[in-house]
Amino acid sequence: MTMLEVIEKKKLGQELSPEEIRFFACAAAEKSVPDYQLSALLMAIRLNGMTDAETTELTLAMRDTGDVADLSSIPGIKVDKHSTGGVGDTTTLVLAPLVAACGAPVAKMSGRGLGHTGGTLDKMESIPGMRIDLTVEELLRQVREIGVAVVGQTGHLAPADKTLYALRDVTSTVDSIPLIVSSILSKKLAAGSDAIVLDVKTGSGALMHSLEDSIRLARKMVNVGNLAGKPTVALISGMDQPLGTHVGNALEVKEAIDILSGRAGGDLKEVSLTLGGYMLVLAEKAKTWEEGVRMLEEALESGAGLRKLREMIQAQGGEPAVCDDTGRLPQAPVRKTVCCGRDGYVREMDTVALGLAARALGAGRLRMEDQIDYSVGFVLMVRIGDRVQPGTPLCEIHARTEADAVRAEEAVREAIRWSDTPCERGKNFYAVVTRDGVTRL
Ligand code: URA
Ligand code: CA
Secondary structure, three states, X not given: OOHHHHHHHHHOOOOOOHHHHHHHHHHHHHOOOOHHHHHHHHHHHHHHOOOHHHHHHHHHHHHOOOOOOOOOOOOOOOEEEEEOOOOOOXXXXXXXXXXXXXXXXXXXXXXXOEOOEOOHHHHHHOOOOOOOXXXXXXXXXXXXXXXXXXXXXXXXXXXXHHHHHHHHHOOOOOOOHHHHXXXXXXXXXXXXXXXXXXXXXXXXXXXEOOHHHHHHHHHHHHHHHHHOOOXXXXXXXXXXXXXXXXXXXXXXXXXXXXXXXXXXXXXXXXHHHHXXXXXXXXXXXXXXXHHHHHHHHHHHHOOHHHHHHXXXXXXXXXXXXXXXXXXXXXXXXXXXEEEOOOOEEEEEEOHHHHHHHHHHHHHOOOOOOOOOOOOOEEEEOOOXXXXXXXXXXXXXXXXXXXXXXHHHHHHHHHHEEEEOOOOOXXXXXXXXXXXXXXXXX
């Protein structure tokens, strides 16, 4: 078999055989064929698509190019959660301790920021001393002992995705459903959990902007996850504005702690509890997601969730006192409140622009080797649908310098769109996708 024959077949829109798909995944992992041929096949897949059988085969083949974590020494059903990425999306830090406090083990491997989106690992590293590079043995021991760990990828997982992801980024082939599904699920399957809850974002800040595309992506992920033997459920959630009010690494940790302390509510809390409710169902700790949400609310009110976060921080070498005093997190030297200059309603937010504004302040990387400033970002004080008047605070910017704060103010002002008449509030959830089909909410 040659790579040229495989490219030719997909160019003509034909279905690839399992052998051809495995050949491609191995070639990507071993870099045994040139990038231009891998890229040509990626574009043929982007243009001509893949059947569910092909996508499943590609996912499994990519998984099998590296290690598969063995979590079987942790008792119970391990449920993973994955978000397709967004801004102000700190659900992991809220739901992992709550779900663990309800008795379901969570061994979660998270990622770093990408483009306009933040990453859980970067947020966690804003906690002084926190380690995210646990060995597999340390991860297993920690989850057996306290029920929860959130870490970077351990071991050598799905190396084919490393090659393909980097090529997709620079060949305009990121937005392909079979390529997204195989990229995300090959890593999730290699991470070793027994079941998966997917948070597929839709809206201006999401990978897929339209609801119909988001549902198509979710259906395919749910089909492939279940075909791979892992019960998988997807929720379609809104990313038309940052999910939480806080954007930036230490600021997002603060919001998670405020929620777990009962001081803050809002959309981040609601989305975290709902995703967590589905995790408890898949972990067989709750019969329905509503029952799961009630269990999580109890863990929140009793303080059990915050205690679990404190244990996790302590176990991973971080300073647990941040849970009692978020002032111990890194603080930016400059704070600037941005106020509204007009009457009206918030109609839209350019969520990508807001994520990029946080990155420009120093909260994300422009190059792989860039050092993040954990303290910077902003706190949004309005949401879509809110009524404003001249002088209503819109946002508080946390910056390194006055000049950075001025640039961020301009970006934030440009990212918010106004209306003179009342507008609808964004929805948190649009649909649930299970192996039985799609339920619109
Ligand atoms: N995240 C991934 O890991 N892969 C994709 O293709 C898209 C988002
Ligand atoms: Ca993420």
